[in-house]
Amino acid sequence: MTPKLEEMGPALTTEAAGGPSGVRLRRTPLTWVQQGGIGRLVFLLPLLLVFGAFSWYPIVRLVLMSFQYTNLVQPPTWVGLANFSAVIHDPLFPIAVRNTAEFAGLALVFGYPIPLIAAVLISEVRSRRGLYSALAYLPVVIPPVVSVLLWKTFYDAAPNGVFNTILGWVGIGPQPWIQSQSAALPSLVLESTWANAGSTVIIYLAALTGVNRELYEAASVDGAGLWKKVWHVTLPQIRTVLLVTMILQIIGTAQVFLEPYLFTLGGPANSTLTVMLLIYDYAFGNSLGGDYGKAAALSLMLVAFLAVFSLIYLRVTRSWSNQ
């Protein structure tokens, strides 16, 4: 997903595979025990069991299930690509894809520049910087269910709803918010930005502390003003982090579920139906029994799309980030 993680992979691999130096002529169970094999196994066991059962096995199972018909009662049967074609021909599928893309796009418009501006400003605060970061981060620690249900109260469409009262102060009439087909999705994005922007601010703040002070001094000597320093020093210096947070945010919003589920259940008129919500509906929405194969097929399509998207993104931005 990120260049550095990829670089890290092979480095760790060679390091770990090297093993303790020394010539071993024959490996018998006895030498294995003498070399601490039991200890190694005992320490590795929790990791192998937990990841095997709850990470690696479900990944394999996901792929298998997408080619099967499974209802948990009868043994699964192989159905080839039927699940995929059922998903693609589902009239809700293009709606879900469009809404998810719109959510991700709007989340970038709302949520990408604001944390950056806030972080640059906060990094220049001379006293009580901790207060600024704490206030920015506070919404992140609120459980998402509470944030969503709280904002649902704020979005009350009545003239005396919280937001409509505030709009009334500046002379704007009451808005329908999540009850209108056109305003529902942007309303969800607004809440999601409020709930998540804080951690991006903190990530940027950490990145900003790594910018070399001498570069600013050199820019000053060359007569660069404040804006020029931000544009020519700050942003280029933290560009790797900027690029990574952008792709992470896109990947994260592509899986948005909680907001549409808790606010609107995908309504009104499917205007907030997202891909994850469609997966949920396939698997758990039907009280008669889930269509797990179809859900798995759509999940797999989502992962594949995100993987391809990330690869293209990395390829396109590589020359830009590794100068």
Place this chain on the structure above:
Amino acid sequence: MSVFPLGRRRQRLHDASPPALVLEDDWSRPSVRWGLGTAHTVLLVLLVIIGLGPILWLAKSAITPTQDTLATPLALFPHGFAWSNLTDAWNTIDIGLYMWNTIVLAFGSLIAQIVVATTGAYALSALRPKFGGVIMALLLTTLFVPPVVLLVPLYVEIVHPPLIDHSFVNNYFAIWLPEAASAFNVVLMKRFFDNLPREIFEAARIDGCGSFRLFFSIVLPMSRPILGVVSIFAVLASWKDYLWPLLVLGNTNLQPLSVRLYAIEDFTPLGYFLAAMLITCIVPIIGFLVFQRGFLRGTGLSGALKG
């Protein structure tokens, strides 16, 4: 890329150092001083309104009579307080039980995550097993698979586990163990262990210290900072979790607060409901105020790791 322990020292140095974008000479110019000062004041006001405002509103409304909150949501106590909301919510919604469930779930996840991350990372970093490289590569692969897409296969596995003929629905282990499969934790922990001085390990080995004693008496005590960060995020993530407990815990007596809140939304008076929401988020807020440094450092660290 060495985040620990070198990065931490460097970061602390920077925390103490003055901001760099606006240098001292610029700062002495009145125009810069006023401009930036105004920008900072505006930012602070916005942060208070946006970051703290909704929570203050929730706190206010939790002790306001329902009728007042419905009629004039932004008025400050037009007809006095309703402290009874808090006790009524506690009693009628049975918050004590769900709070206890949430705490048990959070601590179980914490223990499971710490055990798996520390032992696994220690084995991969210090003991160098034969297939360590393969295991590490498999771990890193899982970082690329978003956890929500595993929802369906995981659910099927919990309902109909392979090999075992026993459903794990309504069993807390179905929540604790999948949360422990966090490659992020293992990578973070392994990176910390990799940066511990090898000389100490060697010296301990020469003194006859086996891998178990090395782990418990040397590696773990040296890892307190990273254990703190992983613990904070384990508890917070568990407290925030909604979808997985909703799917796995059908029995309402076992559900955590987050699942319960949404379920009772439609048939609970608004005043009680807001009071219940306040009680739900007061624990993480207090935790954040107490462990603020750990939260912020951990978030910056996760950015550095992803970057």
